[in-house]
Amino acid sequence: MQTSNEAVLTFDNVAKSFGGVHAVAGLSFSAVAGETLAILGPSGCGKTTTLRLIAGFEEPDIGTIAIGRESMIGKRPYERNVGLLFQHYALFPHMSVRENVAYGLKYRKWPKAEISSRVDEMLRLVQLEDFGGRRPQQLSGGQQQRVALARVLATKPKLVLLDEPLSALDAKLREELGAELKRILTEVGSTTIVVTHDQDEAMSLADRIIVMNRGGIDQQGSPSEIYSRPATRFVATFIGRSNWIGGTLKLNHSGGFANVVMESGTVLTTGNPGLGDEVAVKVGIRPERIAIVGTQEDDRMSGANQFPAMVVNAISMGAENHYHVICSAGTLMVVEPGGRGMSFSRGDRVKIGFRAEDCVLFPSRDAA
Numbered sequence: 001m002q003t004s005n006e007a008v009l010t011f012d013n014v015a016k017s018f019g020g021v022h023a024v025a026g027l028s029f030s031a032v033a034g035e036t037l038a039i040l041g042p043s044g045c046g047k048t049t050t051l052r053l054i055a056g057f058e059e060p061d062i063g064t065i066a067i068g069r070e071s072m073i074g075k076r077p078y079e080r081n082v083g084l085l086f087q088h089y090a091l092f093p094h095m096s097v098r099e100n101v102a103y104g105l106k107y108r109k110w111p112k113a114e115i116s117s118r119v120d121e122m123l124r125l126v127q128l129e130d131f132g133g134r135r136p137q138q139l140s141g142g143q144q145q146r147v148a149l150a151r152v153l154a155t156k157p158k159l160v161l162l163d164e165p166l167s168a169l170d171a172k173l174r175e176e177l178g179a180e181l182k183r184i185l186t187e188v189g190s191t192t193i194v195v196t197h198d199q200d201e202a203m204s205l206a207d208r209i210i211v212m213n214r215g216g217i218d219q220q221g222s223p224s225e226i227y228s229r230p231a232t233r234f235v236a237t238f239i240g241r242s243n244w245i246g247g248t249l250k251l252n253h254s255g256g257f258a259n260v261v262m263e264s265g266t267v268l269t270t271g272n273p274g275l276g277d278e279v280a281v282k283v284g285i286r287p288e289r290i291a292i293v294g295t296q297e298d299d300r301m302s303g304a305n306q307f308p309a310m311v312v313n314a315i316s317m318g319a320e321n322h323y324h325v326i327c328s329a330g331t332l333m334v335v336e337p338g339g340r341g342m343s344f345s346r347g348d349r350v351k352i353g354f355r356a357e358d359c360v361l362f363p364s365r366d367a368a
């Protein structure tokens, strides 16, 4: 990532409704030069609307949008210098690959020779040098998407907007093209906003992620911050897997830790979440943060929360082994790296443990 602190895009309290639907509700964020910013959220949370507002296909009801230092309010889409790759690729079927990539350059009346060398450069960038003469229908889905990307990047837009760029592809191709897309965006050094409902896509492409929920922002941060320190229960459930354990918080002012007493009477030690005493809470713990050892007497385990447990389900997923265990904290999912066979089987008596600092706490009333 090559970033400076210069804001290329600024949203200030932007809202947009359609009839009674608040598609975007008071959004404020900015994107800095050279970064790839992912807007991640479930279907209908307002991602495409956000992109359409940036591109000028919608105008905000309230709030301001600036590109660089210039307000975009009232500016037509063609006055904005943004490149938008739509949710479903839309190449012109009657044009060759070269003509598709050249389209925006012709529209901008670039000289012929410059168009030709820019198209060559773009086809090299997306590794389709030998495909210039083909029609879109003679290409695979992944190749079509690379042509669409070349077409967007050709005009050197100030901002590149990608709406679910990999969603039309199957899982394996999605992974390959995702890595390719990351390489291309890094090489070009463009400022990019990528919209997706797929957490893996956001994690792998983005320098920074904005998690959207019902038209607003729940959290912004680096992929690892969002994963390890989710700001809301929604973020913690939407991104990655978590075990949730219900209980009542008992504040303990020594050492920054707190206790959570579960219905069973079992006590968990957790970080202090800054909530009031006696609040009903849900404790979240990632399955890969739970350690599992083979005997209940094993004392190698570190961490405050240790429980005898029984394996009730053991599944090999190839790269990971998944276990379900029953303990006094409830039924928990535990994930360990796979590839070397299973360490435990159904019926095994084991011990599990996790650290207080790996627990996240939210009030029970918060929506997941």
Ligand SMILES: Nc1ncnc2c1ncn2[C@@H]1O[C@H](COP(=O)(O)OP(=O)(O)OP(=O)(O)O)[C@@H](O)[C@H]1O
Binding pocket: 018, 019, 021, 022, 023, 041, 042, 043, 044, 045, 046, 047, 048, 049, 050, 197
């Ligand atoms: N032109 C429109 N007229 C009426 N409602 C709209 C319009 N565009 C969007 N909406 C509504 O606004 C909300 C946000 O839509 P948007 O397309 O931004 O969601 P999204 O996050 O892109 O979802 P997806 O992941 O399914 O693409 C939805 O409830 C949608 O039905």
Ligand SMILES: [Mg+2]
Binding pocket: 047, 048, 049, 087
């Ligand atoms: Mg959308």
